[in-house]
Amino acid sequence: MDRMLIVSNRLPFTVQERKGELQIEPSVGGLATGLSSWYKSLNSVWIGWPGIGRKKMKREKDILAKLLSENCHPVSISQQDVEAHYNGLCNRTIWPLFHHFPLYTEYDEHFWQAYERVNIAFANVVAGVAKPDDMIWVHDYHLMLLPKLLRERMPKATVGFFLHIPFPSFEIFRLLPWRNQILEGLVGADLVGFHTYDYAGHFLESVHRLLGHEAAMGQITVADRIVRTDAFPMGINYERYSSVDRDPRAQAERKRFRRKLGDCRVILSVDRLDYTKGIPQRLEAFSALLDRNPSLKRRVILVLLVVPSRIRVEQYMQLKKQVDGLVGEINGKHGTIGWMPVWYLYRSLPFHSLTALYSLADVALVTPLRDGMNLVAKEYVAARIDEKGVLILSETAGAAQELGEAIIINANNREEIVQALARALEMPEQEQIERNRVMQKRLRRYDVVRWADEFMDKLLYTKELQRQMAEKVLTDEMQRRLAGDFQKSTGALLLLDYDGTLVPFSPKPADAMPGADLLRLLERLTKRPANEVVLISGRDKETLDKWFGDLGVGLVAEHGAWTRKRGGEWETIETLASEWKNEVYPILESWVDRTPGSFIEEKEFSLVWHYRRANPKLGELRARELINSLSNTTANLNLQVLEGSQVVEVKNAGINKGRAALRWISGQDWDFILAIGDDWTDEDTFQVLPPPAWSIKIGFGASAARFSLGSPGEAVSLLARMAGER
Ligand code: GDG
Numbered sequence: 001m002d003r004m005l006i007v008s009n010r011l012p013f014t015v016q017e018r019k020g021e022l023q024i025e026p027s028v029g030g031l032a033t034g035l036s037s038w039y040k041s042l043n044s045v046w047i048g049w050p051g052i053g054r055k056k057m058k059r060e061k062d063i064l065a066k067l068l069s070e071n072c073h074p075v076s077i078s079q080q081d082v083e084a085h086y087n088g089l090c091n092r093t094i095w096p097l098f099h100h101f102p103l104y105t106e107y108d109e110h111f112w113q114a115y116e117r118v119n120i121a122f123a124n125v126v127a128g129v130a131k132p133d134d135m136i137w138v139h140d141y142h143l144m145l146l147p148k149l150l151r152e153r154m155p156k157a158t159v160g161f162f163l164h165i166p167f168p169s170f171e172i173f174r175l176l177p178w179r180n181q182i183l184e185g186l187v188g189a190d191l192v193g194f195h196t197y198d199y200a201g202h203f204l205e206s207v208h209r210l211l212g213h214e215a216a217m218g219q220i221t222v223a224d225r226i227v228r229t230d231a232f233p234m235g236i237n238y239e240r241y242s243s244v245d246r247d248p249r250a251q252a253e254r255k256r257f258r259r260k261l262g263d264c265r266v267i268l269s270v271d272r273l274d275y276t277k278g279i280p281q282r283l284e285a286f287s288a289l290l291d292r293n294p295s296l297k298r299r300v301i302l303v304l305l306v307v308p309s310r311i312r313v314e315q316y317m318q319l320k321k322q323v324d325g326l327v328g329e330i331n332g333k334h335g336t337i338g339w340m341p342v343w344y345l346y347r348s349l350p351f352h353s354l355t356a357l358y359s360l361a362d363v364a365l366v367t368p369l370r371d372g373m374n375l376v377a378k379e380y381v382a383a384r385i386d387e388k389g390v391l392i393l394s395e396t397a398g399a400a401q402e403l404g405e406a407i408i409i410n411a412n413n414r415e416e417i418v419q420a421l422a423r424a425l426e427m428p429e430q431e432q433i434e435r436n437r438v439m440q441k442r443l444r445r446y447d448v449v450r451w452a453d454e455f456m457d458k459l460l461y462t463k464e465l466q467r468q469m470a471e472k473v474l475t476d477e478m479q480r481r482l483a484g485d486f487q488k489s490t491g492a493l494l495l496l497d498y499d500g501t502l503v504p505f506s507p508k509p510a511d512a513m514p515g516a517d518l519l520r521l522l523e524r525l526t527k528r529p530a531n532e533v534v535l536i537s538g539r540d541k542e543t544l545d546k547w548f549g550d551l552g553v554g555l556v557a558e559h560g561a562w563t564r565k566r567g568g569e570w571e572t573i574e575t576l577a578s579e580w581k582n583e584v585y586p587i588l589e590s591w592v593d594r595t596p597g598s599f600i601e602e603k604e605f606s607l608v609w610h611y612r613r614a615n616p617k618l619g620e621l622r623a624r625e626l627i628n629s630l631s632n633t634t635a636n637l638n639l640q641v642l643e644g645s646q647v648v649e650v651k652n653a654g655i656n657k658g659r660a661a662l663r664w665i666s667g668q669d670w671d672f673i674l675a676i677g678d679d680w681t682d683e684d685t686f687q688v689l690p691p692p693a694w695s696i697k698i699g700f701g702a703s704a705a706r707f708s709l710g711s712p713g714e715a716v717s718l719l720a721r722m723a724g725e726r
Contacts, residue, residue: 002043002133002134002135003042003043003044003045003131003133003134003135004039004042004043004044004045004134004135004137004456005044005045005046005047005126005129005130005134005135005136005137006035006039006044006045006046006047006137006139007046007047007048007122007126007136007137007138007139007143007146008031008032008046008047008048008138008139008140008142008143009048009049009086009090009139009140009142009143010027010032010048010049010051011027011032011046011047011048011049011050011051011067011072011074012026012027012032012033012035012036012039012046012048012070012072013025013026013027013050013067013070013072014026014027014050014051015050015051015052015056015057015063015067016051016052017052017056022052022056022060022063024050024063024066024067024070027051031139031140031164033237033240034234034235034236034237034375034448035448035452037237037449038448038449038452044071045071045072045073045129046071046072046073047072047073047075047122047125047126047129048072048074048075049074049075049077049082050063050067050072050074053077053078053079053082054076054077054078054079057074057076073125073129075121075122075125076121077118077121080114081114081117081118081121082118083114084110084111084113084114084115085111085114085115085117085118085142086142087310087312087313088106088108088110088111088114088115089108089111089112089114089115090115090141090142091310091313092104092105092106092108092111092313093105093106093107093108093111093176094141094144094165095141095165095276096275096315097168097172097173097175097176098141098165098166098167098168098172099165099166099168099276099369099370099371100166100168100169100172100370101275101276102172102175104275104315105175107176107177112177112178115145116145118142119143119144119145119146119149119185120149122143122146122149123146123149123150123153126146126150127150127153127154130150130154130157132154132156132157134157134158135158135160135456135459135460136150136157136158136159136160137160137161137162137455137456137459138150138159138160138161138162138189139161139162139164140162140163140164140165141163141164141165144161144163144182144185144186145181145182145185146161146185146188147159147161147185147186147187147188147189147192148184148185148186148187148188149185149188150188151188151189152188158190158459158460158463159188159189159190159191160189160190160191160192160193160455160456160459161186161189161191161192161193162192162193162194162232162455163192163193163194163195163199163372164195164234164372164373165372166195166199166202166370166371166372166398167194167199167200167202167203167206168202169202169205170202170205170206170209173202173206174206174209174210179206179210180210180211183206183207183210183211184211186203187207187211187213187220187222187227189227190225190227190228190459190462190463190466191227191228191229191230191455191458191459191462192227192228192229193229193230193231193232193455193458194229194230194231194232195231195232195233195234195372195373195398196231196233196398196401197231199231199372199398200218200229200230200231203229204218204220204229205616205617207220208616209616214616215229216701218230221699221700223710224473224700224710225466226462226465226466226469226700227462228458228461228462228465230458232451232454232455232458233373233398233399233401233402233446233451234373234375234448234451235378235443235446235447235448235449235450235451236375236378236379236382236443236447236448237447237448237449238382238443238444238447238448239447241355241358241379241382241383242382242383242385242440242444244355244356244358244359244383244385245359245385247352247355249352250352250353250355250356250359251356253352253353253356254356254359254360256356257356257357257360258360261301261343261360264298264299264300264301264339265299265300265301265362265363265425266300266301266303266357266360266361266362266363267286267300267301267302267303267361267362267363267364267365267421268302268303268305268357268358268361268363268364268365268380269282269302269303269304269305269364269365269366270305270307270354270357270364270366270376271305271306271307271368271376272306272307272308272309273306273307273308273309273310273316273319273320273323273346274309274310274316274319275315275316275319275369276368276369276370276371277367277368277369277371278367278368278369278394278411279304279306279319279323280319280322280323280326281367281369281411281412281414281417282365282367282417283302283304283323283326283327283330283342284326284414285367285414285417285418285421286302286330286341286342286365286421287326287329287330287333287334288414288418289418289421289422290330290334290341292418293422296425297334297336297339297341298336298338298339300341300425301339301340301341301342301343302341302342302343302365303343303345303357303361304323304327304342304343304344304345305345305349305354305357306323306344306345306346307347307348308346308347308348320346323344327342327344330342354379355379355383358379358380358383358384359383359384359385361380361389362388362389362390362424362425363389363390363391363392363421363424363425364376364377364380364389364390364391364392365392365417365421366380366391366392366393366394366397366399367392367393367394367409367411367417368394368396368397368411369394369396369411369412370396370397371394371396371397371398371399372398373397373398373399374393374397374398374399375399377391377393377397377399377403377406378399378403378443381403381436381439381440381443382440382443382444384436384440387432387433387436387437387440388429388432388433388436389432389436390406390407390424390427390432390435391403391406391407391435391436391439392406392407392409392417392420392421392424393406393407393408393409394408394409394410394411395408395409395410395411396410396411402442402446403439405434405435405436405438405439406435406439407420407423407424469700469708472700472706472707472708473707473708473709473710474696474707474708474709474718478707479718479721480721482674482694482718482722483718483721483722485672485694486672486674486722487722487724489530489670489671489672490530490671491530491532491668491669491670491671491672492528492530492531492532492670492671492672492673492674493531493532493534493664493665493668493670493672493673493674494525494531494532494533494534494673494674494675494676494719495534495536495661495664495673495674495675495676495685496533496534496535496536496675496676496677497535497536497537497657497676497677497678497679497681497682497685498512498535498536498537498539499512499537499538499539499678500645500678500679500698500699500712501676501677501678501682501698501712501715502514502518502676502712502715502716503518503712504711504712505612505645507612507613508613509539509601509610510543513547514547514548518716519548519551521716521719521720521723521725522548522551522553522719523551523552524723524725525719525722525723526551526552526553526566532554532566532664532668533551533552533553533554534553534554534555534556534661534664535548535553535554535555535556536556536560536657536660536661536677536682536685537555537556537557537559538558538559538606538608538644538649538681539557539558539603540557540558540601540602540603540604541555541557541558541562541564541570541604544557552566552567553566554566554664555570556657556660556661557570557603557604558603558604558605558606558651558655559606559649559651559655559656559657559660559681560655560656560657560658560659560660561603561604561605561606561651561652561655562604562605563660563663572605577638577652578604578605580634580637580639581602581607583633583637584607584630584633584634584639584650585600585602585607587626587629587630587633588600588607588609588626588650591609591622591625591626592609594622595611595614595618595619595622596614596615597611597613597614597615597619598610598611598613598614598619598622599613605651605652605655606649606650606651606652607649607650607651608647608648608649608650609623609626609647609648609649610646610647611623611646611647611648612645612646612647619646623643623646623648626648627641627643627648630648630650634650638652638653638654639651639652639653640652640653642680642681644679644680644681645679656681656684657677657681657682657684657685658684658685658687658688659684659688661675661684661685661688661689662688665688665689665690672694673689673690673692673693673694674693674694674695674696675689675693675694675695675696675705676695676696676697676698676709676715677696677697677698677705678697678698678699678712682697682705683703683704686703686704686705687704694706694707695707696708696709696715696718697709698710698711698712698714698715
């Protein structure tokens with residue numbers, strides 16, 4: 001396997017100063033611990049911030065040597081930049097906004113500038129370490145500009161990105177002043193991964209609405225590169241959590257806890273102190289449970305493990321006060337001598353103590369208001385080797401999508417949490433076992449290694465797709481050959497689509513008028529008597545006449561309903577009916593009323609409903625509905641309903657560009673034929689071409705064309721080269 005470069009804000013080792021000396025210690029946290037064994041089994045390098053400032057690192061050369069011996073490359077960052085990047089943009093801007101807390105979000109240009117500087121510092125280190133065949137895997141919201149920065153430095157690099165927190169809905173994401181920079185940064189990757197399909201969907205919607213790239217099956221095309229997105233729900237190191245009974249330290253700890261807890265039932269809550277985790281709501285629900293069920297007094301204890309986090313950020317200080325207050329209130333109100341309902345631990349416990357708690361808790365109460373995944377829920381289920389215990393999980397944690405056998409609640413609904421707690425404490429053992437067995441099987445199968453492997457497989461697959469695509473790209477050398485063949489030919493036919501092929505799409509069809517340069521180029525191509533240029537379009541004949549009527553070109557309007565040979569008159573291929581329009585027009589009108597921004601284009605033999613300017617999601621939904629509705633109306637009218645690029649078109653059956661193209665193809669013995677087009681209507685043209693013809697699709701989707709080019713601009717420069725202008 002090629003070498004793997006993992007890039008994350010923190011290294012899996014942290015440098016700490018103890019008694020004036022620097023030491024390295026393994027970092028805690030899901031990613032570092034989850035991936036450490038996987039990463040060691042591969043030929044890998046980890047790049048990240050080591051936890052101390054640049055000056056200190058410079059002083060202690062042996063620390064650097066130690067990190068390098070663990071294959072860790074530190075990125076050195078000044079203390080001010082750490083402050084504004086990590087404690088600023090990451091924790092005061094991105095974290096609250098991406099977790100749907102816009103009121104907690106601070107927008108500060110200095111934070112943003114530090115974010116850019118830190119991402120550049122990372123890019124420089126990665127570019128210095130990376131070799132051409134390396135796979136680079138960038139993690140999380142601290143480094144969202146990095147994929148683009150790496151792409152600029154190493155255009156061919158294999159870069160994956162995984163976001164560990166939720167990606168917010170468009171309405172929230174758009175609040176960010178630097179939203180486009182973030183999206184552009186991310187689409188620098190080849191593969192962008194999320195915990196759930198919802199987050200991937202939110203991301204694609206923002207990319208569509210802010211950058212204009214449309215997605216098909218999780219794939220977007222950015223310049224000449226495809227970028228894939230997908231959901232990869234992160235797993236845990238199942239073995240590690242399910243081996244509590246083989247760990248003597250965990251066993252001893254479990255006995256110690258049990259002695260202290262007596263025979264009370266245990267409800268367990270484990271989180272970093274964070275406002276996204278819903279800790280106050282959880283405490284209030286527990287208090288209400290005790291209010292309503294006096295029989296639970298002395299019989300149940302809530303073990304509340306809260307790990308200190310981001311202690312210098314205002315909201316976290318306030319939350320700490322709130323939690324302290326609530327715990328005091330509950331213990332004061334409900335506690336008795338010898339029984340304290342909430343056991344409050346405000347610190348981090350060693351791993352064996354945490355697993356001991358998991359293994360003895362009757363209920364795990366995991367109720368975040370929003371959480372990318374939540375590994376605690378998974379770890380609890382894994383640690384219950386006796387298959388007992390009940391998980392209560394909030395629906396807004398990514399983990400809820402995989403752990404459907406848990407009791408799923410809405411974290412803002414206190415009543416629901418109270419009922420869930422009561423139900424969990426009463427749940428028959430057999431039911432607990434049945435639920436946990438299914439979840440355990442799933443968690444064992446899809447563990448952290450499988451998660452990482454699947455991500456890597458998809459990344460390689462994306463690279464393979466890009467390679468296949470690149471094979472079809474009309475290279476500079478092939479373009480030279482094509483231009484040479486054209487110039488030598490004694491009879492050359494050019495079949496050119498217009499919109500999306502010679503000019504980019506415009507929001508309003510009328511705005512896509514050809515510029516003077518394009519008209520001059522087309523004229524030059526028609527000058528040689530041996531050449532025949534035909535514009536094959538879906539547009540109406542009046543527009544084509546107005547724009548191209550004076551050039552010596554052939555014209556095809558309305559996808560082939562009308563044709564006009566050079567210097568000739570417009571002809572229809574056959575007698576076509578158009579009375580059906582009276583029936584269909586009012587239907588489309590009602591869709592215009594229901595879809596703001598959409599409009600109807602009327603052509604002689606077709607009607608088109610455009611939704612390019614409507615809200616994209618609404619447009620797609622309405623297009624589906626329209627197609628369904630039209631299929632009933634058009635059944636007996638010999639019509640076809642076609643879906644194009646943000647249009648739905650109704651036209652007479654049997655008309656297509658291929659049929660129209662044949663009128664020219666079969667009219668003469670050509671020794672050079674070239675067809676260029678960008679969408680499915682042009683596929684009919686590609687399909688009727690004789691084998692030696694050149695065919696080029698603009699864009700990189702599947703096509704019958706032999707070659708592809710990235711954009712209308714590239715098609716025009718090819719034509720300019722053929723005309724001898726380059
Ligand atoms: C982010 C996303 C996503 C907790 N207390 C102790 C302790 N822990 C460990 C747990 C778990 C980890 O910390 C916490 O992971 P979470 O997933 O619950 O939450 P975040 O830290 O917010 O992580 C989250 C995750 O990234 C992965 O993608 O799931 O949504 O926010 O592993 O066991 N470990 C020890 N002592 C403690 O006291 N040793």
